[in-house]
Amino acid sequence: MGEHLDSMLSLRGLTRRFGGLTAVDAIDLDLAKGELISIIGPNGAGKTTLFNLVTGLDRPDAGTVRFEGQDITGLSPERLAAEGIARTFQLGRVFGNLSVMDNVLIGAHTRLRAVKPAVPVIGPLLELGLALLRPSSVKAEEERLREEVKAILARFGERLLPRIDQPAYSLSYANRRRVEIARALALKPRLLLLDEPTAGMNPTETAEMQALVAELKAKGLTILLIEHKLEMVMRLSDRVIVMDEGKKIAEGRGEEVRSDPKVIEAYLGHGLTGTAEQESAA
Amino acid sequence: MSSWLDYTINGLIVGNVYALVAVGLALIFGVSRLINFAQGSIYLVGAYIGWVAVVQLHTPLPLTIIVVAAAAALVGLIIERFGLRPLQNSVRIAPLLATIGISFVLDQLVMLTFSPNPRALPSQLPDVRFQLGGGTIGPLDLLIAGVGITSALLLFVFLRYSKLGWAVRAASQDRDAAMQMGVDVNRVNQAVFGIAAALGGVSGMLVGMYYNQIDTAMSLQATLKGVVAEVVGGAGNVPGAVIGSLLLGLVESYGVAVFGTSYRNLFAFLLLVVVLVLRPNGLFASARQAPPEPLTGTFIAPSRPVRIPRWALAVAAAGFAILPLFPVSFYVLQTLINAWLLGMLALSLTLVAGTIGQVSLGHAALLAIGAYTSALLSLALSVPVGLAVIGGGLMSAALGTLLISPSFRLRGHYVSIATLAIGEIVSLVILNWESVTRGPIGISGIPPLSLFGYDLISPSSVYWFSLAVIVVLALLQGRLLTSHLGRSFRAIRDDDIAARAYGLSLNRYKSLAFIFGGFAAGVSGGIAAHLYSYINHETFNTQQSILALTVVILGGLGNVVGAIVGSVALVGLPEVFRIAAEYRILIYGIVLLLLVRFRPQGLLGTI
Ligand SMILES: Nc1ncnc2c1ncn2[C@@H]1O[C@H](COP(=O)(O)OP(=O)(O)OP(=O)(O)O)[C@@H](O)[C@H]1O
Ligand SMILES: [Mg+2]
Numbered sequence: 001m002g003e004h005l006d007s008m009l010s011l012r013g014l015t016r017r018f019g020g021l022t023a024v025d026a027i028d029l030d031l032a033k034g035e036l037i038s039i040i041g042p043n044g045a046g047k048t049t050l051f052n053l054v055t056g057l058d059r060p061d062a063g064t065v066r067f068e069g070q071d072i073t074g075l076s077p078e079r080l081a082a083e084g085i086a087r088t089f090q091l092g093r094v095f096g097n098l099s100v101m102d103n104v105l106i107g108a109h110t111r112l113r114a115v116k117p118a119v120p121v122i123g124p125l126l127e128l129g130l131a132l133l134r135p136s137s138v139k140a141e142e143e144r145l146r147e148e149v150k151a152i153l154a155r156f157g158e159r160l161l162p163r164i165d166q167p168a169y170s171l172s173y174a175n176r177r178r179v180e181i182a183r184a185l186a187l188k189p190r191l192l193l194l195d196e197p198t199a200g201m202n203p204t205e206t207a208e209m210q211a212l213v214a215e216l217k218a219k220g221l222t223i224l225l226i227e228h229k230l231e232m233v234m235r236l237s238d239r240v241i242v243m244d245e246g247k248k249i250a251e252g253r254g255e256e257v258r259s260d261p262k263v264i265e266a267y268l269g270h271g272l273t274g275t276a277e278q279e280s281a282a
Numbered sequence: 283m284s285s286w287l288d289y290t291i292n293g294l295i296v297g298n299v300y301a302l303v304a305v306g307l308a309l310i311f312g313v314s315r316l317i318n319f320a321q322g323s324i325y326l327v328g329a330y331i332g333w334v335a336v337v338q339l340h341t342p343l344p345l346t347i348i349v350v351a352a353a354a355a356l357v358g359l360i361i362e363r364f365g366l367r368p369l370q371n372s373v374r375i376a377p378l379l380a381t382i383g384i385s386f387v388l389d390q391l392v393m394l395t396f397s398p399n400p401r402a403l404p405s406q407l408p409d410v411r412f413q414l415g416g417g418t419i420g421p422l423d424l425l426i427a428g429v430g431i432t433s434a435l436l437l438f439v440f441l442r443y444s445k446l447g448w449a450v451r452a453a454s455q456d457r458d459a460a461m462q463m464g465v466d467v468n469r470v471n472q473a474v475f476g477i478a479a480a481l482g483g484v485s486g487m488l489v490g491m492y493y494n495q496i497d498t499a500m501s502l503q504a505t506l507k508g509v510v511a512e513v514v515g516g517a518g519n520v521p522g523a524v525i526g527s528l529l530l531g532l533v534e535s536y537g538v539a540v541f542g543t544s545y546r547n548l549f550a551f552l553l554l555v556v557v558l559v560l561r562p563n564g565l566f567a568s569a570r571q572a573p574p575e576p577l578t579g580t581f582i583a584p585s586r587p588v589r590i591p592r593w594a595l596a597v598a599a600a601g602f603a604i605l606p607l608f609p610v611s612f613y614v615l616q617t618l619i620n621a622w623l624l625g626m627l628a629l630s631l632t633l634v635a636g637t638i639g640q641v642s643l644g645h646a647a648l649l650a651i652g653a654y655t656s657a658l659l660s661l662a663l664s665v666p667v668g669l670a671v672i673g674g675g676l677m678s679a680a681l682g683t684l685l686i687s688p689s690f691r692l693r694g695h696y697v698s699i700a701t702l703a704i705g706e707i708v709s710l711v712i713l714n715w716e717s718v719t720r721g722p723i724g725i726s727g728i729p730p731l732s733l734f735g736y737d738l739i740s741p742s743s744v745y746w747f748s749l750a751v752i753v754v755l756a757l758l759q760g761r762l763l764t765s766h767l768g769r770s771f772r773a774i775r776d777d778d779i780a781a782r783a784y785g786l787s788l789n790r791y792k793s794l795a796f797i798f799g800g801f802a803a804g805v806s807g808g809i810a811a812h813l814y815s816y817i818n819h820e821t822f823n824t825q826q827s828i829l830a831l832t833v834v835i836l837g838g839l840g841n842v843v844g845a846i847v848g849s850v851a852l853v854g855l856p857e858v859f860r861i862a863a864e865y866r867i868l869i870y871g872i873v874l875l876l877l878v879r880f881r882p883q884g885l886l887g888t889i
Binding site: 110114 | 582585761766768770772773775776779780784786787793794798888889
């Protein structure tokens with residue numbers, strides 16, 4: 001396993017069972033720094049569950065997760081966020097009553113100086129004190145982060161900037177997805193996990209999102225992407241992993257995977273999911 | 283030896299009664315993911331209908347049972363149809379608040395109709411006891427066991443073999459799938475509310491007969507016990523609820539045997555807190571099951587808060603500050619002092635329930651902790667009153683947060699149950715810890731408010747003092763809300779999963795919210811103690827918790843100005859309209875229901 005050493009994320013035998021169902025079944029995966037791997041597979045294949053295991057929202061029944069050489073299996077999501085792992089959610093989880101600005105600022109939460117001291121009792125009380133007294137260093141930090149948020153939002157052109165003070169619940173579906181990505185970028189992630197970032201988007205919006213992900217990749221960000229739109233997967237990915245019923249059934253470069261009979265059968269076996277159909281039609 | 287058998291029999295009989303309540307709760311939770319806080323009120327209604335039937339109409343026992351079951355079922359159907367069905371598509375906090383409101387309205391209606399004085403409810407059964415092994419058992423025990431077993435059998439047959447029962451089971455397995463398969467969810471809801479209410483009502487009647495006494499305090503107790511049993515068995519799990527109830531009955535009975543009657547409830551609530559912390563999905567669920575609450579969906583109503591300009595707030599504050607300079611009556615000042623004290627509690631609750639989304643139903647416990655601390659500091663240790671009040675606030679912040687911390691892993695309804703239980707535990711500890719709290723006698727002769735050696739006796743000085751305190755607390759809270767902490771609290775409320783994924787530790791921020799909120803509530807309790815000069819374990823009760831909750835909903839969740847406006851409105855308006863004291867709680871309950879239905883974001887909007 002030469003790859004293992006310089007890989008940013010490596011999964012070994014990762015398994016998660018729900019009752020009788022094995023949602024993620026002994027998955028191995030190595031993601032090198034700067035690489036973009038896509039995970040595809042029919043509905044219910046276990047892709048989101050795999051993300052949950054990597055980001056600490058769920059614990060595996062077996063197997064390990066290593067991030068930059070450290071064993072992070074079973075660590076809490078808040079710890080992993082502090083380590084630089086950011087994700088977006090398939091169904092969209094923006095903070096509905098927070099403004100766009102505040103949503104993205106939450107992304108920068110782990111970088112705030114006030115939250116750094118990890119001493120129990122004293123740390124939180126200091127944080128409360130800083131929030132109430134607000135010395136000039138705290139104000140300056142907040143100001144700097146606000147500028148940074150505006151710069152991140154500017155990547156989405158005029159989609160979000162004019163709505164910066166609006167509550168997230170008032171945004172369109174596509175804009176909420178963008179807010180989620182902006183929030184993830186505000187964390188300054190070392191590893192970014194995107195769960196179907198283009199779900200529910202029209203072709204123009206999808207193309208914009210694809211360009212954005214390409215740009216992030218070009219800047220050297222390490223990305224794990226779940227996506228049903230094969231066109232986008234083929235263009236962006238260094239490698240593709242195909243999952244079905246929890247198992248990894250194929251792995252390789254886009255074209256190789258696409259023509260793999262096992263992959264075609266997995267999609268056919270599930271009666272061609274709606275999204276896969278749209279792709280082949282497109 | 284024989285007495286142990288007696289305690290076991292007693293535990294099982296009482297457990298049977300709890301089971302009748304808990305099974306209803308489990309059915310309702312199963313199909314609508316809702317903990318029906320009004321279940322105890324139906325139990326109360328059942329007890330009083332039983333009293334009317336037995337004492338006034340002299341019905342024979344079998345007919346009494348049928349009358350009670352039918353009348354209670356009708357109440358259940360009305361609650362479902364008019365209280366909850368209109369809220370089907372609203373935010374998750376709405377039905378929770380609605381059942382709380384309904385429970386208060388029902389309790390008050392019973393109290394107004396029958397007076398709060400206890401009544402005797404004779405059982406109509408011969409007063410004999412049979413020897414059973416080393417213990418004894420009476421006909422009423424057999425009746426309760428018989429009703430329990432018969433109901434369980436009927437329920438089993440209904441769920442197993444009838445079409446509607448099948449629909450109930452389908453809906454509780456997977457509501458969406460059941461709807462797609464054509465299950466009529468409204469009919470299912472009607473069925474479970476009807477059945478739950480019938481069982482609850484009969485249970486109330488049986489308990490009344492068992493102790494030969496009924497009174498309006500039964501309601502809250504029954505809700506709490508039923509919920510404890512249900513949660514112990516695993517929310518939504520009907521057989522689990524039965525086993526949880528029997529277990530609760532036994533734990534209480536043995537606890538009473540060893541420590542005495544006044545500890546009965548303490549055991550029940552400790553059992554609840556232990557189960558919630560160790561196995562939040564109940565004793566029989568696998569510990570790693572997905573949480574029973576939906577993971578997505580909004581908890582509070584989206585809204586845009588009404589922005590009040592700063593100068594307007596400053597003018598209003600100045601207006602209130604100069605009020606005592608005008609010839610206003612003592613009565614007006616007294617009313618406003620009450621509003622300021624309630625306002626401090628509401629500030630605390632609006633932060634905890636509104637800003638960070640932990641709907642606490644035991645908030646009065648924080649008042650009690652502050653009040654006792656301040657009173658004891660000034661009496662026993664001769665601490666100056668001003669410092670003692672601050673000490674009360676700090677103690678409330680520290681102790682309150684520590685007590686609530688087991689509930690930090692919980693969400694939604696579970697937080698409300700846990701806080702309700704913790705509130706009861708505090709009041710029971712105050713009652714039983716005589717060496718410190720002086721137990722049921724209470725604390726008298728608490729010195730009046732004083733500041734820098736000057737006693738604040740005159741109404742206007744007390745008025746200024748409490749106004750100043752609430753203004754300072756409100757300014758601090760406003761500052762907190764505009765900091766990164768306010769943002770973090772609100773993010774946790776809106777979506778705790780996403781918040782954790784971005785590094786927000788729930789324990790840390792919920793603790794900070796309770797510390798900050800606990801301080802305000804403790805200060806309010808401390809000031810109250812020095813104003814009243816006498817307090818006991820009942821001075822700060824659930825009614826105040828509910829009143830504060832109504833204020834918070836009225837003003838808008840998380841809204842600082844709203845909390846104060848709401849307090850002035852709910853304290854002031856009943857005075858303006860000269861509403862008699864006994865109708866007030868009823869009106870608060872109705873106001874809560876109307877708000878939830880028609881203006882869930884409150885007057886000034888959620889922040
Ligand atoms: N908390 C849970 N409890 C029980 N089963 C679950 C849970 N989460 C996921 N599952 C099951 O695990 C399987 C994998 O689900 P997952 O959401 O990971 O699939 P997916 O590949 O992301 O599908 P999709 O493309 O539809 O998003 C599904 O059968 C799902 O029903
Ligand atoms: Mg998925």
